[in-house]
Amino acid sequence: MIATSVRDVIAAERSGADRIELITGMVEGGMTPSYGLIEAAVQATHLPVQVMIRPHSYSFFYDRLDVAAMIADIRTVKRLGAAGVVLGALTPEGRLDLEVMARLLEEAEGLSVTFHRAFDEVRDVQEALAELEKFKQIDRILTSGGKPNVLDAVQEMKRLVVWSQRASIRILAGSGLTMASLPAFIAETGVQEVHFGKGVRLNGDPLSPIDPARIQQIKEQRYESAKTDA
Numbered sequence: 001m002i003a004t005s006v007r008d009v010i011a012a013e014r015s016g017a018d019r020i021e022l023i024t025g026m027v028e029g030g031m032t033p034s035y036g037l038i039e040a041a042v043q044a045t046h047l048p049v050q051v052m053i054r055p056h057s058y059s060f061f062y063d064r065l066d067v068a069a070m071i072a073d074i075r076t077v078k079r080l081g082a083a084g085v086v087l088g089a090l091t092p093e094g095r096l097d098l099e100v101m102a103r104l105l106e107e108a109e110g111l112s113v114t115f116h117r118a119f120d121e122v123r124d125v126q127e128a129l130a131e132l133e134k135f136k137q138i139d140r141i142l143t144s145g146g147k148p149n150v151l152d153a154v155q156e157m158k159r160l161v162v163w164s165q166r167a168s169i170r171i172l173a174g175s176g177l178t179m180a181s182l183p184a185f186i187a188e189t190g191v192q193e194v195h196f197g198k199g200v201r202l203n204g205d206p207l208s209p210i211d212p213a214r215i216q217q218i219k220e221q222r223y224e225s226a227k228t229d230a
Helices: 006-015 035-044 064-080 098-107 117-121 125-134 154-164 182-189 212-229
Strands: 020-022 049-052 084-087 112-115 138-143 170-174 193-195
Touching: 006 020, 006 035, 006 212, 020 035, 035 049, 035 064, 064 084, 064 098, 117 138, 125 154, 138 154, 154 170, 154 182, 182 193
Parallel strands: 020 049, 049 084, 084 112, 112 138, 138 170, 170 193
Antiparallel strands: none
16 A cells, blocks of 8 residues: 555555555655655554655656666665655656666666556556566566556556566555445456555545554455456
8 A cells, every 4th residue: 555654554464465665755655755654654663665756757768867766766765765666757758768677677676566557647558568577577567457547447457467477566556445345446457465555544635544453354355356256
């Protein structure tokens, strides 16, 4: 789940979350948090902390100055002891920027890597999947199936899950999931991992505190769904 503060991190762990995506600027889609926040978050939890590596919210295209900042951020994330990074890079034409990805992944050696929702803006999904599969460091793709709301992309998510079953990359579904929609969504798509941000906050407001009861209910629903499918 998404955390934007140490308070979020502590609440998430106490409520049963499995992993933390640490960001700042949730309303803008998430950017790299401060070094002080990263260090404090890592020290506050036993959960794996995945840190967003995104220098701005303008686009997923990065010039040489952006890339230099991202490399510096990855180095600091490693030094501060986080478990992984969340990143992605596209060309202005909507293809994976393979050169930038290679440079970032070289720096991220030894970390868990999630390719973030830049995936939902690629021009050719099959091409992107084939290219991502070559990067063995990437273990997850965070996606809403190319739609603003993942609940509108059930068929697309089903296809991604089928692809992931032969690949080494897991599909992490996010954007628009709710407690009410979760059981049916899991049953229809077969996704094994889900990602929550504002859906676990009071009144669904991205700027409000985490509601621990929502995380606990989501965990229970996921368990029941898995038990039913078994």
